[in-house]
Amino acid sequence: MTDSGLNNTLEPKDYRVRMAPSPTGSPHVGLVRTALFNWAFARHHGGTFVFRIEDTDKARNTEESYDGLIDLMRWLKLDWDEGVEVGGPYGPYRQSERSDIYADALARLRASSHVYECYCTGEETTARYEERLAAYKAAKAEGIKGEAPAQGYDNYCRDLSEDQIKAYEAEGRTSVPRFRMPDGSITFNDLVRGEVTFETKHVPDYALARANGDPLYTLTAPVDDATMNITHVFRGEDLLSSTPRQIALFDAFVEVGLAERAPEFGHLPYVMGQGNKKLSKRDPEAHALKYREAGFLPEGLLNYVALLGWAIAADRDIFTMEEMVEAFEIHDVVKNPARFDVKKAEAINASHMRLLPVEEITHRVIPYLKADGVVSDPVSDPDAQMLEQAMPLVAERINKLGEAPDMLRFLFVPEADFALDEEDAAKLLDEAGLEVVQASYDALNGLSTWSTAEIQDALTAALIDGLELKPRKAYGPVRVAVTGKRISPPLFESMELLGRERTLGRLKAVLGK
């Protein structure tokens, strides 16, 4: 048994965690959760959060994806103390720039007894498995009980003689370095799951590099964690079963002087999509940056994502990142996978919206208004004034920043471009509706003062008292005529903001005059 425990002289301020994504495709919400928990752990303990990039797979990495990762982390304000873009004492922080380090590590390992050369081809390995399987089945048919053969590499080249090696080399075969798993079992204390034990006979010897010399993930990640002095590794549960081989590797590192000890591990449960499938890049809700596009607040997304496997208290869902940092303990992380629920994410986001003062929401909504061409870029003075007055009306009725443009557009469009929603117009501006609009026009036209209160009084007198309409019936057509839609900010306030000229103009336009 191997003990992976840290020596207990380690102080919380010395804790070093990392997140190490591969820059392939657009960043995933599962990655946000992993980043958040690592970050919260580091901040809670006063440790260090490292951001490293695992870009050894040249074929799949893109610079665009890398930019997306940086963009995402900055938007979320998950700041890192060391890593790409900011540097640090253990750089470089991109694996593609660390070839020398891996070559050196591999050379040391090869000089030890922990690594041997394997000359097998993949076909040979599977062929041997088929053979074992056939033999097992044959024996079973005859009633002989035995252990079913394991799939995967069978440690065939473990103890090759000098002659055999020479023969293979003479054949012109290439070889890969394989790590020799020790006998016995490996037990480690997973910080979220508790004690986990693997019998090493179930863990085949594994390749550390390709035949062409390129190091594999099995080597690079542990080497980086060792050389960057990472003390705790929190990652997805898909890596749980590769942990024993990494711990064994770390033991070899210690022997060859690459590490002082293995880090502690904690395996975070999956973030799932619909059904029982891990949220994949194919699912639209998987893409983290989409939430920014939709107008999520970073603190809203983060709060929701934190809830996927962690709870701050039994009766509380809404909290700030400061509060999370204060309360976060890795031991409290739940073991079972969580489904990502967009509806709840939106609700949590809405709660955060309500926590913000109007001025802040205004500030944050501007990029969305610009993107949709609702306000000028840069924002003109009149636009800024209008916004300042209009935002109190809409701030509490939107759940995402991205909902603001549609709600505000009617206040900003030039009259020439103002258009009615066809469906709403067809529904509400029928004969009866136009009568209402006519009555409204007449009532408002004579107004001496243009204020919310005056407007409301005039319309109430004309429509509710005069035409004896239900408020619902009365204001619907007017709303469509003035704002273009059935759904809008409060009508009387909107009219005041729009001004007498534009309001009356729109009413008249509907009446066809």
Added chain:
RNA sequence: GCCCCCGUCGUCUAGCGGCCUAGGACGUCGCCCUCUCACGGCGGUAACGCCGGUUCAAAUCCGGUCGGGGGUACCA
């Protein structure tokens, strides 16, 4: 096949042997507020996978079983 992980309302979770006729949140349903929408308020709905065991007492501990997931690569 073999190894490992996981199993409380539809969903996310609280629960660490008695505080549980299982709490909160989202969803959903009903009501109230209301010029639309949204907000807000009130109320309802709904769960310990199953079987054994330990115990005076089990959602909580143990065993089994079923179900789900991951691994078993010269992918990460």
